[in-house]
Amino acid sequence: MAATATERKLLLDGEWVETGEWIDVASPYDGSVVARVAKAGAAETRAAVDAAERAMREPLPAHKRAEILVRVAGALGKRADEAARLVSAEAGKPLKAARVEVARAMSTYTMAAVEARKLAGEMVPMDASQAGEGKLAFTLRVPVGVVGAISPFNFPLNLVAHKIAPALAAGCAVVLxxxxxxxxxxxxxxxxxxxxxxxxxxxxxxVGPSGEIGDVLVEDERVALITFTGSGSVGWGIRERAPRKRVNLELGNATPVIVEPDADVDDAAARCAANAFSFAGQSCISVQRIFVHEEVYDSFRDAFVPRVEALRLGDPADEETDVGPLISTAERDRVLAWIEEARAAGATILTGGTREGELIAPTVVERPPAETHLACDEAFGPVCTLQPYTTLDEAIALANGTRYGLQAGIFTSNLRAALAATRALEFGGVTVNEVPTFRADQMPYGGVKDSGNTREGPAWAVREMTEERLVVVQL
Structure with a gap:
């Protein structure tokens, strides 16, 4: 049985355990302690890997894995309000956004259950060559082994679901x-x-220090795959330290949107305003850099800024709040410093740029110089930039002018322009007439360049978490 709501034990080898040490989980909004959690270290991590290795010696049939995943989705649905309030309390996520996250996590488990049931290899046409005549061959998909999963703060429910559910669907035990x-x-x-x-x-x-838990996951040879979502420096550091493991990375972005002169400007402005500031911009694909054709720049700006100013800033537990706090005061101060850097370099602050208590007002920065952080780095805060352009080639070059490559978007009614952009934009995903903040949990999601090296979404993650084994039979 789980621990109480205010004191949470850890799940280790099927048991809820205490360790004698505790970590306080504080509200990013007011600093109050939401709960305290037992603190784990290297010893608990080694015990968890031991347990995972033992568990995989008796594989779970696909139908049982699928049934468990379906039951989790159903149970989460029954506790959806509780889960949303928990996300809101610990992450400072506005309640309306937290409810969406819960629904998405249910979808992630449901999709993973489907993948568990249909996980299979394929036939190999052996008689296509003389050497293969008289032989039958096929492939099996077998679990890669123990999965070490490391998840970030910004989607504490659904990104955890994207680690656990596909791994279990693939038949892999998980240490999270x-x-x-x-x-x-x-x-x-x-x-x-x-x-x-x-x-x-x-x-x-x-739950505990990355230097202890993460080190065991990286160094223990029994952990076959590490799936990590978080900062680029940490992610690529893991990849360098574990060259013999599979290391799947989902990292950051400085998300661009291009608005062409033939776009529905009002629709583009409305979508960008909603998605540049959801969860205070703390999403890898939060709209950050908006490039608008000079012919419609003024009309876009005039439609966009009032929508940003209409967003409600406040307590994330309030059903009406649109924008809440950043995860920490250090992050708040960093974002404010980046805004001030852009201002000092000659950019114009069209709205926001100020603190309201412990919160940052939604901020729009016009024409930040290329060398400023906001123009090329991931802001991960309630701030976006506006900049005009003359040609589509110029806009694509501006969008590509970052080390990141997760998702990008273009608004246009011109099919030729849309297809040209999808080929030229150096990103893992491109949305057309939709903001690149969009993600459906069954789609392949991931980036290139410094944004990562894999694709998530249960169907793709399950493939990453299995090996293909060839079987050849002499007839």
């Missing part, structure tokens, strides 16, 4: 390290997995 700022949602999912009948060892959830 959620962000220490937001571990409660992960522990709720662990509780649901446990109650759904997941046998001991198949999932352990450990």
């Amino acid at each position: 390290k959620p962000a220490s700022q937001t571990p409660l949602s992960a522990l709720l999912l662990a509780e649901l997995e446990h109650d759904a009948g997941l046998p001991p060892g198949w999932l352990s959830v450990l």
